[in-house]
Amino acid sequence: MTIQLSNVSLRTDKGQVLSDINLTFESGSINILLGMRGIASGKTSLLRVIAGLEMSHTGSVLFDKVDITKLSVQMRNVAFVHQQFINYTHLTVRENIGSPLYVAKLSATDVKSKVDAIAKQLNIDGCLERFPSELSGGQLQRTALARALVKDARVILLDEPLLNLDYKLREALRYEIRDLLKKTGTIAVYATNDPNEALALGGKVFLLDEGKLIQEGEVSNVYREPVNIKAARILNDPEINLFKGLINENEVVFGSELYFPKSSRFSKLRKGQYTFGIKPSHLSLLPSHDDDFEFSMHVELAEISGAETFLHIANRHLNFLVHLPGVHAYKIDAPIKIYLPILKMFVFDETKHAIMFPINVSLPA
Structure with missing residues (x-):
């Protein structure tokens, strides 16, 4: 039937x-x-x-x-x-x-x-x-x-x-x-x-x-x-982190001050504005690759739920939700460094359509 x-x-x-x-x-x-x-x-x-x-x-x-x-x-x-x-x-x-x-x-x-x-x-x-x-x-x-x-x-x-x-x-x-x-x-x-x-x-x-x-x-x-x-937001709970960025000839720029060398992963993207996405569980307290973006931020809220911790962190330009396994105690306004792995990023064009997806991502258990 x-x-x-x-x-x-x-x-x-x-x-x-x-x-x-x-x-x-x-x-x-x-x-x-x-x-x-x-x-x-x-x-x-x-x-x-x-x-x-x-x-x-x-x-x-x-x-x-x-x-x-x-x-x-x-x-x-x-x-x-x-x-x-x-x-x-x-x-x-x-x-x-x-x-x-x-x-x-x-x-x-x-x-x-x-x-x-x-x-x-x-x-x-x-x-x-x-x-x-x-x-x-x-x-x-x-x-x-x-x-x-x-x-x-x-x-x-x-x-x-x-x-x-x-x-x-x-x-x-x-x-x-x-x-x-x-x-x-x-x-x-x-x-x-x-x-x-x-x-x-x-x-x-x-x-x-x-x-x-x-x-x-x-x-x-x-x-x-x-x-x-829209599809990325529907498919992620907690919701995916989305943020704007500019790709130049040799740089990736977030906000007006956060400059990073342009990774080879973005080499085929033309210059212009993009929306980037990262799952909360893919943000890390430690770098996993030389090309990872490192952000200095502060803790706005730390939520412990069972054996998981959800951190709401921010700086002048960006706000992220971080999903960490285990129980982590953080004070409000405590400084924190967070690493964004380039290989696990989404990239969306000006029409909001996805043009790049994370590599080697496993499904949630």
């Missing part, structure tokens, strides 16, 4: 939420809709159009080349998992999971068999006779996921299903969901604003920004080579 969206646009009372979307989801694939945190990207609206909960104003939705644009949600055989734990409070876990099967008029024997099987897969087989009020957050979300998967839908849509869970549980469940979706063989479309979640799930990623599709491809490829500044 394939799903194809052709020139799909959607307008609501809030304005244009989807603009001329063209994409295809292949049979048995995991597809990630990734948008930037805090900005309306159109992820949920796109899921709702696929499900039939919203009707696009222009364009068409095709399942296996059949136009189902005007088909009701009941006729599409689509499962939808929401970010809220939507379970029926007056029903047991078993009854919650089996509810779509009773609607489909399956026999009690078939319902029991299917519910038992999916509950075992999701490690909630010991909770089947409990009520939702007796479950943990992870068990509630597993129940909602089981109810969606048990109906053998052709398509499963997941709208930030792990958003309301704590970090450790999110991390564990994302791998469980990935493995389970691979086993089902259905088309899965998963919306998130967490690039690390997208990388963990794998598959194909579709970057959405203000209702527009700006890039698509295998998630590892898109992560390494974002097409422009």
